[in-house]
Amino acid sequence: MQMSGAQMVCEAIIAEGVKTVFGYPGGAIMHVYDEIYKQEGFEHILNRHEQASVHAADGYARATGEVGVAMVTSGPGFTNAVTGLATAYMDSIPLVVISGQVPSQLIGTDGFQEIDAVGISRPCTKHNFLVRSLEELPRVLKEAFYIARSGRPGPVLVDIPKDITVDIGEFEYPDSVDIPSYKPTYKGNKRQIEKAVEAIKLAKKPLLYIGGGVVLSNAYKLVREFVEKTQIPTVETLMARGVLGAKNPLLLGMLGMHGNYASNMAMSETDLVISLGARFDDRVTGKLSEFAKYADIIHVDIDAANIGKIVEVDYPIVGDVTEVMKKILEQMDDIDTDRYEAWRNILKRYDELHPQSYVDSDEVIKPQWAIERIGELIGEDAIITSDVGQHQMWAAQHYPFDRPRQWINSGGLGTMGFGFPAAMGAKMAFPEKTVVNITGDGSILMNMQELVTAAEYKIPVINLILNNHFLGMVRQWQTFFYEKRYSETDLSFQPNWKALAESCGGIGYDVTTKEEFDAAVKDAIEQDKVCFMNVIVNRFEDVLPMVPSGGALFNMMLPQKIDEEGK
Amino acid sequence: MGTLTNERRVISVIVMNESSVLARITALFAGRGYNIESLTVAPIPNSDMSHITIATKGSAKVMEQITKQLHKLIPIYKVVEHEEMVEKEMVLAKFPIAESLADISVLASAYNGGVVNVGKEMIIVMVADEPMRIRHFIEASQRYNPCEIVRGGVVAIER
Numbered sequence: 001m002q003m004s005g006a007q008m009v010c011e012a013i014i015a016e017g018v019k020t021v022f023g024y025p026g027g028a029i030m031h032v033y034d035e036i037y038k039q040e041g042f043e044h045i046l047n048r049h050e051q052a053s054v055h056a057a058d059g060y061a062r063a064t065g066e067v068g069v070a071m072v073t074s075g076p077g078f079t080n081a082v083t084g085l086a087t088a089y090m091d092s093i094p095l096v097v098i099s100g101q102v103p104s105q106l107i108g109t110d111g112f113q114e115i116d117a118v119g120i121s122r123p124c125t126k127h128n129f130l131v132r133s134l135e136e137l138p139r140v141l142k143e144a145f146y147i148a149r150s151g152r153p154g155p156v157l158v159d160i161p162k163d164i165t166v167d168i169g170e171f172e173y174p175d176s177v178d179i180p181s182y183k184p185t186y187k188g189n190k191r192q193i194e195k196a197v198e199a200i201k202l203a204k205k206p207l208l209y210i211g212g213g214v215v216l217s218n219a220y221k222l223v224r225e226f227v228e229k230t231q232i233p234t235v236e237t238l239m240a241r242g243v244l245g246a247k248n249p250l251l252l253g254m255l256g257m258h259g260n261y262a263s264n265m266a267m268s269e270t271d272l273v274i275s276l277g278a279r280f281d282d283r284v285t286g287k288l289s290e291f292a293k294y295a296d297i298i299h300v301d302i303d304a305a306n307i308g309k310i311v312e313v314d315y316p317i318v319g320d321v322t323e324v325m326k327k328i329l330e331q332m333d334d335i336d337t338d339r340y341e342a343w344r345n346i347l348k349r350y351d352e353l354h355p356q357s358y359v360d361s362d363e364v365i366k367p368q369w370a371i372e373r374i375g376e377l378i379g380e381d382a383i384i385t386s387d388v389g390q391h392q393m394w395a396a397q398h399y400p401f402d403r404p405r406q407w408i409n410s411g412g413l414g415t416m417g418f419g420f421p422a423a424m425g426a427k428m429a430f431p432e433k434t435v436v437n438i439t440g441d442g443s444i445l446m447n448m449q450e451l452v453t454a455a456e457y458k459i460p461v462i463n464l465i466l467n468n469h470f471l472g473m474v475r476q477w478q479t480f481f482y483e484k485r486y487s488e489t490d491l492s493f494q495p496n497w498k499a500l501a502e503s504c505g506g507i508g509y510d511v512t513t514k515e516e517f518d519a520a521v522k523d524a525i526e527q528d529k530v531c532f533m534n535v536i537v538n539r540f541e542d543v544l545p546m547v548p549s550g551g552a553l554f555n556m557m558l559p560q561k562i563d564e565e566g567k
Numbered sequence: 568m569g570t571l572t573n574e575r576r577v578i579s580v581i582v583m584n585e586s587s588v589l590a591r592i593t594a595l596f597a598g599r600g601y602n603i604e605s606l607t608v609a610p611i612p613n614s615d616m617s618h619i620t621i622a623t624k625g626s627a628k629v630m631e632q633i634t635k636q637l638h639k640l641i642p643i644y645k646v647v648e649h650e651e652m653v654e655k656e657m658v659l660a661k662f663p664i665a666e667s668l669a670d671i672s673v674l675a676s677a678y679n680g681g682v683v684n685v686g687k688e689m690i691i692v693m694v695a696d697e698p699m700r701i702r703h704f705i706e707a708s709q710r711y712n713p714c715e716i717v718r719g720g721v722v723a724i725e726r
Contacts, residue, residue: 122591123598127641132586147641181583181644305635308628 001172005134006031006165009098012141014041015173018069020060020428021045022053022421026073027113028100031165045428045457048449050077052421054084055447058093059425062408063383065218067094067148068425074100075113078159079120083415086124088155090412091239092216094148095155096141101130103163117159126154131161134169146177151184152303153216184302188319188327196274196298196315197331203272203296205343206232209255212239212411213277213301214321215404222325223276224248229329231337233347235263237278239411242401252347253356256284257547258393261354262347264545264553269346273297277321280310281412290552300324354545354558356397364538365514367391367466371398373514374436374464377521382434383426385409387419387443390472393543395438417446423461424454434462434525441467441491444532448500454530455505462524463532468539469494476542480557497534507531573624575604577652577723580619580637581645584610588642592619595640601625601633605656605720616644622698622721651726657695657719658704664688666711674711678704689714 003011009032013021022045025033036044047053050072057068072081078099088095102111118128127147129140137160144156200206214223220243227234227250234244235255244251255263264286267273273295278284285291291311298315299307307316317324358368371394380402386392386409401407408426410418423437437444444465454461468475471489478486498508507529509520517535524531545556582588589608596603604622611618623633634648662671668682668690675681678701680694694704698721705716 118587119590122587122594130586179641182641303639305632305639309632309635 001170002168003171004031004035004166004168005137005160006035008137008171009141009160009165010035010039010041011171012138012145012173013069014039016067016145018042018067020425021069021071022047022056022060022425023071024050024053024073024077026077026100028074028102028162029071029077029098029165030100031162032071032098032100032160045424045453047421047453049447050080051083051417052447052450052453054081054095054097055087055415055418055421056425056428057095057097058084058088058418059385059408059422060429061088061093061095061425062422063405063426063429065405067096067145069096069098071098072100073113074102074117075115077113078115078117082120082124085121085155085157087410087413087415087418089124089126091212091410092153093155094153096144096148097155097157099157099159100165101159101161104132104161105163107161117157121157124155125157126152128157128159130159131164134164134167137164138171138173142174143177143179147179147182151182185304185318186302186320186323188300188317188324190327192315192317193324193327194331196317197328199272199296199298199315200230200232200274201335204339205270206272206274206340207266207270207295208232208234209237209267209273209275209278210234210240210243211237211276211278214240214243215277217277217302217321218404219276219321219325220244220404222322222329226325226329226332229332230335231340231344232274233266233340233344235259235266237281237284237411238396238409240278240404241396241399241407242404245402246400247402252351254396255553256281257286257549258397258543258545259547259553260351260356260397261545261556261558262351264547264556265350266347267292268552268554270295275299275301276325277301279306285310285553286547287550287552290554354561357559359560361538365512365517365535367394367468367537367541368398369514370464370466370517370535370537371395371438373517374438374521375400377518378434378436378525382406382436383408383423383430385419385423385426385435385437387437387439387446388414388416389440389443390468390476390541390543391438391440391443391466393473394466397543399438416443420444420447420450420461420463423463424450424459427459427461436462436464438464438466440472441465441469441494442471445495451501451504451506451530451532458529460528460530462521463530465497465532465534466537467494467497467534468537468541470539473543479540479542480546480548497532501530501532505530509533511535572626574626575622575624576630576648577654577721578621578623578634578637579647579649579652579723579725580621580643581611582617582619583642583644584615584617585642588617588640589619591640591642592621592637595636596623596633599632599636601629605718607720607722620721620723647725649725652723653726654698654721654723655695656698656701656721657693658701659683659691659693659717659719660705660708660713661689661691661715662708662711662713664690666690671708671711674704674707
């Protein structure tokens with residue numbers, strides 16, 4: 001069928017089954033926007049900043065597991081999108097970002113709004129394309145979606161010069177993709193899997209260490225089955241919260257810098273780490289020479305480069321967690337779960353010794369209380385996004401996550417301003433679910449213009465602002481490591497949050513007591529409108545436990561113990 | 568090969584011929600802090616692929632990461648990092664015509680080369696040999712006051 005390049009872009013998006021595209025028009029991408037105006041195959045959301053468009057597409061992708069799509073213009077439109085690309089890249093999120101480029105004949109002349117998009121995005125995309133001709137456009141679009149979602153997923157940029165969107169040519173969307181140089185490995189090596197199974201059966205203190213790869217691979221049911229069958233204690237990374245479900249007695253919690261005592265001690269004492277889709281991030285390992293010092297390591301990862309990158313691995317298995325887990329499960333029927341009984345008891349004692357706790361207060365709302373409370377109020381069905389900082393860690397520690405894709409946050413890059421647009425993306429994908437962005441008074445301002453977008457399109461996400469009038473995480477480090485010199489972290493000067501939200505067409509709540517908190521959450525769900533819930537929490541609350549940067553996991557700063565009277 | 572020593576290694580990379588594939592490789596080396604000692608690239612006859620030879624330095628662990636990270640690049644078809652490589656490098660050297668031409672000629676032929684051009688003021692020799700021998704040639708040639716030496720970078724093939 002004959003059509004313009006712009007039309008091909010729309011047809012490809014429709015063919016890929018994408019229901020919502022987030023973007024912002026501009027000179028170089030105008031022809032595509034003209035076609036978006038004419039079509040009915042997908043909805044377009046006009047964010048008020050390109051960074052938010054990419055984060056929204058990212059939230060959509062994380063909530064659904066499908067490829068998210070964002071569209072931006074050349075030059076500043078593209079550069080604004082870079083943070084979004086990098087965020088998705090670090091967490092392996094499948095995105096296709098389409099950017100306009102100056103006309104082919106202008107490339108290299110420093111034309112108006114020209115920037116080398118493929119050059120800039122090279123280190124923060126899985127792959128990128130500068131489209132050279134109309135003939136290759138259908139294939140490039142098909143490959144972009146394929147590369148984004150296959151293997152270890154990631155964002156792909158397609159940079160399209162304006163003249164190519166105007167030109168008219170034959171469109172036939174390819175059915176399949178054949179890239180001879182790109183063949184991801186899904187099935188793990190049979191022999192390696194057998195060896196790993198043997199190691200599991202011989203271990204005395206095995207520990208399952210699960211990461212975001214389990215979420216990406218949609219392998220949570222298999223992982224739950226494995227844990228059920230083997231009764232092996234489990235720790236989750238920040239990216240894997242929800243995989244096992246908060247109620248699972250074998251879940252020790254989150255490990256790492258702000259992991260709980262039992263998780264970090266388990267990693268320090270285990271004799272066999274079974275790592276599924278995790279990449280031994282420095283925020284997880286702490287001091288490497290002390291990390292899992294007594295353990296052999298099984299590492300299952302679809303990305304061979306992750307294996308052996310940080311720690312020496314004894315049983316490397318390159319493959320998709322789902323495929324490998326199926327094979328492992330087949331060989332687990334004769335597992336002797338009593339074998340790990342002593343180990344489970346040790347860990348149980350650790351958890352009783354230092355449970356994940358905080359000291360509540362009647363005078364002021366504690367941020368941890370707010371998170372536990374919203375968990376009780378909105379239940380297991382809600383989707384929780386977060387920004388980056390103390391609130392993110394408290395949410396990861398205290399929210400009762402029950403399923404994967406319920407918890408959406410920027411783990412790898414740590415992008416402040418991610419939560420609100422990501423929540424909008426998730427809400428577009430699941431309009432029937434309550435979506436809450438747990439954020440802070442620092443982070444929320446980094447994409448607050450999205451109030452207007454959310455109000456216009458009636459995307460009712462709740463922004464729960466845990467307001468401590470500080471850039472809290474940096475403040476915490478300044479308290480611990482910089483002798484309380486609070487350099488540029490005091491946010492005492494604040495907007496009128498309620499008025500700010502209302503001026504943009506949303507709702508605002510100022511909350512200072514627990515009663516007000518409950519009432520505000522109830523009202524926010526009933527009103528079904530975007531809102532800012534300004535919750536004043538105590539200023540100097542710290543995220544604990546904490547492993548100081550570069551320290552060994554077992555050297556934790558722990559919260560005050562609560563005695564029997566609750567003191 | 569030691570695990571911590573900074574050993575020189577040669578990596579052979581087969582890539583699809585498409586724009587910016589070389590930029591992807593050099594950006595990967597720069598971005599992850601790996602060194603490139605020399606790099607050569609040329610199309611493979613009768614195919615849509617090119618052969619890139621990279622000489623680099625690093626520990627075994629770094630080498631493993633380099634090959635794995637290279638392999639992750641979409642247009643890279645094959646990465647070979649092997650101890651059994653036949654390596655050759657070419658060098659062109661220019662000497663003043665006043666120097667002993669016979670000596671220079673003998674030197675060049677001793678290193679698998681010869682005189683390729685003689686002008687009014689200069690004589691140019693070409694030598695192709697193993698990288699180590701190329702270094703020796705360059706050292707030996709110093710006494711004839713070379714005006715200019717251009718090294719071609721390593722090309723390698725699996726044995």
